[in-house]
Every structure is written in structure tokens, then in C-alpha cells.
Amino acid sequence: MNAYRVRPLSFPWTPFVYIAAILIAVGLDRLFPLELLDGWYLTFLAIGSVFLAVSVWLGFSGFRKLYKCGTAMLSSSAATRLVTSGPYRFTRNPVYLAYTLATLGAGMVTGNAWLIAAAIVTAGITHAWIIRREEKHLLARFGFEFEKYRRRTRAWI
Template sequence: MNAYRLKPLRYPWPPVLYGTALLLALVAAQFSPLPVGSGHPWMFRMGGLLLFIAAALLDIWAMKTLFEHQTPFTNTGCARHLVKTGPYRLTRNPIYLGYTLATIGLGLMMGNGWLLLAALMAAIGIRFAVIRCEEQHLLARFGIDYEYYCRRTRRWI
């Protein structure tokens, strides 16, 4: 296969992985609760809410930035431009970071430790099942420019 014709993923895995992790965590909590912290639950709820809002804003900012560069924000579309502005200056995967932080925020708000574990497991799944393929696609598409971007911008945070 010609590396310059390397295609992105054919299926939108990130929502499926995070959705499955979320569902499994909620089911696990019904059978075996895993509480978060002790003391004042309102502090965890407030912290979780703030984290969830920050994650949602990060996702919106990242999607808006991709839209402004006429680049699809689903991982099944072919990248048209190498976006290095907005949240992409800080992290190569702000949308996935937002999904992970939102899941952690939900876990804190609901006092569900399974959601914290689900966030970790989903992030690991995204790293190996999705990001690896996306990085190969972007490297084939943008070459040395993408390599330089990777050297100066972290994958997550």
C-alpha cells in the first residue's frame, strides 16, 4: 500500500469506546458500588461539574478550530489541513482529552469510582486503537510537517 494514500479509520471508534466504557461503569456501579472519596460529597460534585464543563468547552473549541480549517472532526474523514492552532497548540488530541476529562467529571459528580476507571480504560483504548492509526494517516498525509508538530506538541497534555 502506498503510504501517501493511507486512509483514516473507517469507523468512528472514539464515541463507541467512551460510550461503552460509560455504560459498563454505570452497570458495574449497580452491582458493586465503588464510591469516590470521603468527607464532603458536595466538593466532589462541584469539582466534577467544573471539570465536565471545562471538558465540554475544550471539545467545542477543538471542533470549532477544525471546522474553521475545513477539516472533519470525525476520525473517518481525510484530514485536509494540519491544524496547529487553538487547542491543537497544547495537545494533539484535545477532543479525546475532553472526552476523558468529561468522563472523570461525571464520575466525580455521581460519586462513581467505576467511571474514573472507565475513563482510564477508554483513554488507553483510544491511544492504541485510534490515535496510532490517526498518527499514521497524518504522517502519510503531511510528512515532515507532522513530525515537527509531534516533536513540539504532546499527545495528551
């Protein structure tokens, strides 16, 4: 099949994976609450707030850059352009990093240790299941140009 028509995924799974992880973490916290260290509450609150703020900026700027470049914003659509500017200069997956930082930040702000664990596990699932497929699509679609980008830019941070 033509690389221009191949889609990386048949469905935009990433938001649903993170939403499911968050719902599971909230449910687990109600059934089996895990207390974060009380003495560290203000530290967790400050760091979590920074993570939440960075995640909002990163998510919006990532989607905005994709939109401005006129390429697919959902992982179920074929990319029409390789975006390497804006937040994509620093990470190949700014939107997925934003989802992870938001989940991690929410866990720190609310004191829900399950959300912190969910952020880590979901980032691993996202990398293994979604990012690898997307990168195969981008390699087939953009070839050497994507390979150069992949070598100079980290997948996460």
C-alpha cells in the same frame, strides 16, 4: 495507496468506545457500587464540575477549529489540513481529551468510581488503538510538518 486518500480508521470509533465504557461503568456501579470517600464529596464535586466545564469548552473549540479549517472532523475521514492552532496548540487530541475529562468529571460529580476507572482505561485504549493509527495517517499525509508538530505538542496534556 496515495497518502491523500488513506483514512486513519474505517469507522469513527472514539465516541462509541467512550459511550460503551460509560454504559459498562454505570452497569458495574449498579451491580457492584464503589463508594467514593464521603468526606471528600464537595472536593470531588468541585473538581468534577471543573472537568465537565473544561471538557465542554475543549470539545466544542476542537470541533469548531476543525470545521473552520475545513478538514475532517471524524477519524474515519482523511485529513485535508494539519490543524495546529486553537486548542491544538496545547494538545494534539483536544476532542479525545474532552471525552476523557467528561467521563472523569461525571464520575466525580456522581460519585461513580467505575466512571473514573472507565475514563482512565478508555484513554489508554484510545491512545493505543485510535490515536496511533490517526498519527500514522497524519505522518503519511503531512510528513515533516506533522513530525515538527508532534515533537512540540503533547498527545494529551
